[in-house]
Amino acid sequence: MKKHYIFLLSVFALLIGSSCTHEVLSPINNTPPTPNDSIPDLPPIESDCDSDSIYYTNTIAPLLGSSCGSSTVYCHNSPSDENEQIDLSSWWSIMNGDEDELVIPGNPFNSKMIEKILEGEMPPDTSSFSITNDQIDLLTAWIAQGAQDNSCNEGCDTTNVSFQSDIFPIISLYCTSCHSGSDPNGGTLLDNYSNIRNAAVNGNLIDAINWQGTVVPMPFELDQLNECYINLIQIWVDNGALDN
Numbered sequence: 001m002k003k004h005y006i007f008l009l010s011v012f013a014l015l016i017g018s019s020c021t022h023e024v025l026s027p028i029n030n031t032p033p034t035p036n037d038s039i040p041d042l043p044p045i046e047s048d049c050d051s052d053s054i055y056y057t058n059t060i061a062p063l064l065g066s067s068c069g070s071s072t073v074y075c076h077n078s079p080s081d082e083n084e085q086i087d088l089s090s091w092w093s094i095m096n097g098d099e100d101e102l103v104i105p106g107n108p109f110n111s112k113m114i115e116k117i118l119e120g121e122m123p124p125d126t127s128s129f130s131i132t133n134d135q136i137d138l139l140t141a142w143i144a145q146g147a148q149d150n151s152c153n154e155g156c157d158t159t160n161v162s163f164q165s166d167i168f169p170i171i172s173l174y175c176t177s178c179h180s181g182s183d184p185n186g187g188t189l190l191d192n193y194s195n196i197r198n199a200a201v202n203g204n205l206i207d208a209i210n211w212q213g214t215v216v217p218m219p220f221e222l223d224q225l226n227e228c229y230i231n232l233i234q235i236w237v238d239n240g241a242l243d244n
């Protein structure tokens with residue numbers, strides 16, 4: 001390996017030596033790195049998501065995971081007597097469980113999943129859990145569109161990161177259901193700008209999503225956020241956690 005390197009260097013030296021002109025090599029960039037240099041700016045990747053479609057993998061799985069509990073302490077992660085054998089941890093288990101008509105493709109309002117939510121029966125403990133009307137609309141639309149096991153590539157645009165269009169949607173889908181109400185999990189509210197900003201400023205938000213430091217890794221007992229979402233949140237915090 002080393003010999004190879006030395007050989008290449010001597011060929012290079014010969015080549016330079018044999019040319020008559022002395023080229024000036026461009027100077028090495030000595031600018032000190034700014035803090036933001038630690039996060040590589042990922043090039044924007046085009047999204048192939050259809051804005052009228054609701055995708056199981058992108059939206060419904062994280063929604064059901066955080067608000068109906070695909071984690072071990074939160075209810076519907078595997079079939080049991082306590083949860084009436086309803087397992088919401090995968091598309092297959094939703095569509096093939098013991099409960100008849102839990103989800104009827106194309107017919108949300110006769111699907112028991114939507115009925116239970118609209119009747120206020122699920123999720124049960126509203127002091128530390130919530131499902132928003134927007135989320136109910138997403139579930140309803142997904143079932144109306146056929147309750148497919150579908151996914152799309154959202155792309156990743158880390159330029160001009162904004163709280164309203166980038167950060168709030170991620171936190172709402174992955175975190176808010178357990179971090180809202182009068183008795184939020186971990187004593188941490190993540191339901192609006194000022195509460196999310198508090199968690200950003202005290203460092204817990206970044207530690208929790210990066211699975212680092214002394215805080216419990218988040219989202220609780222679910223998969224880690226994807227790299228793009230972690231980058232977006234990191235950039236937003238580094239830029240001052242603004243309400244932009």
Ligand code: HEC
Binds near residue numbers: 066067178215225
């Ligand atoms: C399924 C429920 C659930 C979801 C979803 C969830 N959390 Fe948590 N969170 C908890 C629980 C439970 C605790 C308390 C853990 C403990 O102290 O043992 C907690 C604690 C926290 C804390 C406080 C840590 C501390 O030590 O002060 C932060 C910050 C946090 N979560 C952020 C998040 C973020 C960010 C997300 C979304 C990416 C998220 N959580 C999603 C249940 C959840």
